[in-house]
Amino acid sequence: MPIHTVRDHSHSDIEDIYSTRLSEHGLPKYRMPEGTSEPHAAYALVRDELLLDGNARQNLATFCTTWVEDEVKQLMTEAVDKNMIDKDEYPQTAEIESRCVHILADLWHAEKSWDTIGCSTTGSSEAAMLGGLALKWKWRARREAEGKDTSKPNIVTGPVQICWKKFARYFDVEIREVPLKGDALGLRPEDLRDYCDENTIGVVATLGVTFTGVYEPVEALARELDAIERDLGLDIPIHVDAASGGFIAPFIQRDLVWDFQLDRVRSINASGHKYGLA
Incomplete structure (x- = not known):
């Protein structure tokens, strides 16, 4: 019978992160560090610091989105390298943005929704x-x-x-x-x-x-x-x-x-x- 083992991430990851060279010294806050940092450790340290923020799921004060489907996150990750303001280099991204503008114009009863002017903003x-x-x-x-x-x-x-x-x-x-x-x-x-x-x-x-x-x-x-x-x-x-x-x-x-x-x-x-x- 084949034997399948599974790594215990909850324990090993902590050991991996807090036994690294990166975690043995304080990282500079206001200048570039002298050396390189292990990516998984840098991620974990920043993530842990962000735990001090409020929980978005409980934030009823600023109307923030508190949950989205995994497919939304996946699309955002895959599109992180697209500079959507450069519409010549990324024409399909620009086309999708244009479609969204016209969809909203139709939702908001614009007389000629296909001919409206609009854009996404930050x-x-x-x-x-x-x-x-x-x-x-x-x-x-x-x-x-x-x-x-x-x-x-x-x-x-x-x-x-x-x-x-x-x-x-x-x-x-x-x-x-x-x-x-x-x-x-x-x-x-x-x-x-x-x-x-x-x-x-x-x-x-x-x-x-x-x-x-x-x-x-x-x-x-x-x-x-x-x-x-x-x-x-x-x-x-x-x-x-x-x-x-x-x-x-x-x-x-x-x-x-x-x-x-x-x-x-x-x-x-x-x-x-x-x-x-x-």
């Missing part, structure tokens, strides 16, 4: 800033065509994630963050007339306010902006920051109108990492 902050820059440039081009001043752009928001304050600082835009009054949990239509003017590049509606999770009423905000255009001649677009709602509302709140079904909505950002076990 996070919500970058995505929000690209949306904000598009609002600023469109506003500036319109003002210049009319021979008007372009030096004082502002953006109107409710209680927003900090990235919008960064956008305002980085790109010289005044942020008009409407304070919460009474029992309000977000931006309300009746707030807009007091904060919007000819220098308003856009209104940010948040689909999933960071500290409450509530959806701001995008459809009602759009109706009020329609009324403002009718009464005052101000054509002010909406950017929807759907970071934590963009992949929830289409499936859970199917009757909610918040996306490109509204002409007033010109751009949307959402985050693929904010959906827990989804």
Whole structure:
């Protein structure tokens, strides 16, 4: 009868790691080490240090993905050497990204989903800033065509994630963050007339306010902006920051109108990492 033996990884790996030369001396934290390091030992030491972090499975504070299928991890590992920004060298990666943009445009009811413009980003902050820059440039081009001043752009928001304050600082835009009054949990239509003017590049509606999770009423905000255009001649677009709602509302709140079904909505950002076990 053949005999099959199995190595006891739980015990031997510990011996292998903590009996190596690498573990006998403190590794420098702020400079390159003098010599080489055994890969499995370096991995184990970094992994052990990361145990001091919180457990993602128990993180309900920052909406992080807490679990994904092994196939997702495998794809990420196999694609780690692809520089997706170099679309000439990696055309198929670029093609898959383009398909994802059009899939989301269709999910969010874009009129011509196959002809939309969009891209992946490194996070919500970058995505929000690209949306904000598009609002600023469109506003500036319109003002210049009319021979008007372009030096004082502002953006109107409710209680927003900090990235919008960064956008305002980085790109010289005044942020008009409407304070919460009474029992309000977000931006309300009746707030807009007091904060919007000819220098308003856009209104940010948040689909999933960071500290409450509530959806701001995008459809009602759009109706009020329609009324403002009718009464005052101000054509002010909406950017929807759907970071934590963009992949929830289409499936859970199917009757909610918040996306490109509204002409007033010109751009949307959402985050693929904010959906827990989804």
